[in-house]
Amino acid sequence: MLRQAVSSLDLTTRLTLAVLALASGVYTYLGVRELLDGSAMLVFFAAIIYSAAVSVGIYAFWSFLMRFMPHVRDGVSRLLLFVAMGLGSVMIVAMSSWLNAAALAGSAALEQHLANKLESFVTDLDQAHSNALSAQSLLPDIQMASLRFAQLAEDEQRQGSLTGTSGSGTVVQLLTQMSRQIDQLGDEVEASAGRVSQLYEQGGKHIARMRELVSARGPINPRADAFAGESMALMGVIASLQQTSVAPAVKRAAEDLARGFIAPIADGGSADLAERQSVVVGNVEAAVAAQSEQLAAAAEQILSTQPVRPERFEPLTTAEAVLRYAPDFLPSWAGAISIDLLPAVLVLILCVVHAGIRREGEPAAGASTMSAADLLTAMRILREVEDESRKAQAVPEAVPERADEPELPLAPPAKGWDADTPVPVGVVTPFTTTPFGGRPEKKD
Numbered sequence: 001m002l003r004q005a006v007s008s009l010d011l012t013t014r015l016t017l018a019v020l021a022l023a024s025g026v027y028t029y030l031g032v033r034e035l036l037d038g039s040a041m042l043v044f045f046a047a048i049i050y051s052a053a054v055s056v057g058i059y060a061f062w063s064f065l066m067r068f069m070p071h072v073r074d075g076v077s078r079l080l081l082f083v084a085m086g087l088g089s090v091m092i093v094a095m096s097s098w099l100n101a102a103a104l105a106g107s108a109a110l111e112q113h114l115a116n117k118l119e120s121f122v123t124d125l126d127q128a129h130s131n132a133l134s135a136q137s138l139l140p141d142i143q144m145a146s147l148r149f150a151q152l153a154e155d156e157q158r159q160g161s162l163t164g165t166s167g168s169g170t171v172v173q174l175l176t177q178m179s180r181q182i183d184q185l186g187d188e189v190e191a192s193a194g195r196v197s198q199l200y201e202q203g204g205k206h207i208a209r210m211r212e213l214v215s216a217r218g219p220i221n222p223r224a225d226a227f228a229g230e231s232m233a234l235m236g237v238i239a240s241l242q243q244t245s246v247a248p249a250v251k252r253a254a255e256d257l258a259r260g261f262i263a264p265i266a267d268g269g270s271a272d273l274a275e276r277q278s279v280v281v282g283n284v285e286a287a288v289a290a291q292s293e294q295l296a297a298a299a300e301q302i303l304s305t306q307p308v309r310p311e312r313f314e315p316l317t318t319a320e321a322v323l324r325y326a327p328d329f330l331p332s333w334a335g336a337i338s339i340d341l342l343p344a345v346l347v348l349i350l351c352v353v354h355a356g357i358r359r360e361g362e363p364a365a366g367a368s369t370m371s372a373a374d375l376l377t378a379m380r381i382l383r384e385v386e387d388e389s390r391k392a393q394a395v396p397e398a399v400p401e402r403a404d405e406p407e408l409p410l411a412p413p414a415k416g417w418d419a420d421t422p423v424p425v426g427v428v429t430p431f432t433t434t435p436f437g438g439r440p441e442k443k444d
Contacts, residue, residue: 031099106318
């Protein structure tokens with residue numbers, strides 16, 4: 001039964017192997033076409049030749065194994081065939097399966113690459129925007145310092161709270177000048193906020209366009225090219241955001257407040273007032289130095305933040321994307337490899353079936369396992385067979401009767417011929433013989 005089943009499935013096996021080899025060749029063609037450069041005609045013929053070679057190689061390889069491996073009974077020879085099957089399977093995966101995976105999941109892998117890069121660009125844009133806005137955190141300190149100097153100037157002018165003498169003099173002018181310088185620094189910080197907001201909005205437009213390209217339908221290669229263009233524009237926006245930060249300017253301005261402080265000459269009408277003005281000017285100088293050191297330290301802390309270094313977008317082919325993001329597309333890899341290695345299961349099935357066929361054809365018991373009764377029974381059967389054979393040989397073969405055989409004409413007797421004279425060979429005598437070799441009788 002097993003032998004008949006194997007024979008009946010021979011055509012099915014050949015057809016299945018041919019279909020699998022053809023399917024692998026088709027997907028190999030789709031995969032290798034993305035890797036070749038040149039004219040359309042050159043790419044077409046090169047891909048066709050490669051895919052045809054793959055299909056023929058797969059069909060021949062598995063055909064050889066299906067024909068030879070089930071019939072090899074020696075352990076060493078079968079082990080060597082299994083080693084050959086393993087080596088051939090690895091070569092098939094290397095020359096075909098990864099291209100099949102590229103054809104099955106290449107577009108999805110490339111979209112995965114674009115999506116990952118998009119998330120990276122979004123993170124870089126947000127980080128650059130945050131670094132640019134971090135200088136805005138200095139604005140409250142700047143405004144408070146300016147307001148404090150302005151209030152001291154007003155109190156000194158109205159009440160003489162610092163020198164004890166009201167009116168506009170050296171102290172009032174110095175405090176007013178410091179308040180104006182700090183106000184100018186605050187105005188620069190506020191102006192940078194508008195520029196940062198404008199750049200961030202521009203970067204958001206590029207991000208939105210890149211999201212559309214990732215989720216859009218259609219061929220992936222044109223979308224990838226457009227994505228690369230948007231990424232370059234976005235990297236320019238990120239660089240502009242990092243250059244827009246006013247933290248370096250705040251640090252320089254804060255340091256200049258202390259280094260560039262020039263103490264005015266007391267203009268009091270009396271020596272006592274002039275002395276008091278000089279004391280207040282010294283206090284103001286110390287306050288300016290302290291405020292300058294505080295603002296410079298805050299700006300330095302902002303500048304110590306690691307700058308954003310956005311990754312440059314790296315275009316990939318579908319095959320490269322499948323290899324890079326292989327863990328994300330395990331089902332596609334499994335399908336691509338199964339197309340090429342499914343015949344290995346058929347080879348193993350044939351090995352098992354042919355082993356069963358050989359077991360059915362062997363004797364039920366061997367010489368080492370036969371009992372005495374089995375041996376006696378076998379000898380009796382052998383003697384019966386020999387007796388029947390001898391009886392068949394002892395029976396003579398029946399001579400068929402020659403019914404209605406025409407009587408041959410007799411030649412005339414020769415002259416001087418005697419009945420006792422021997423008859424020469426080939427001479428027909430006028431005597432007839434009996435059918436069973438009796439004595440011939442003379443015919444009148």
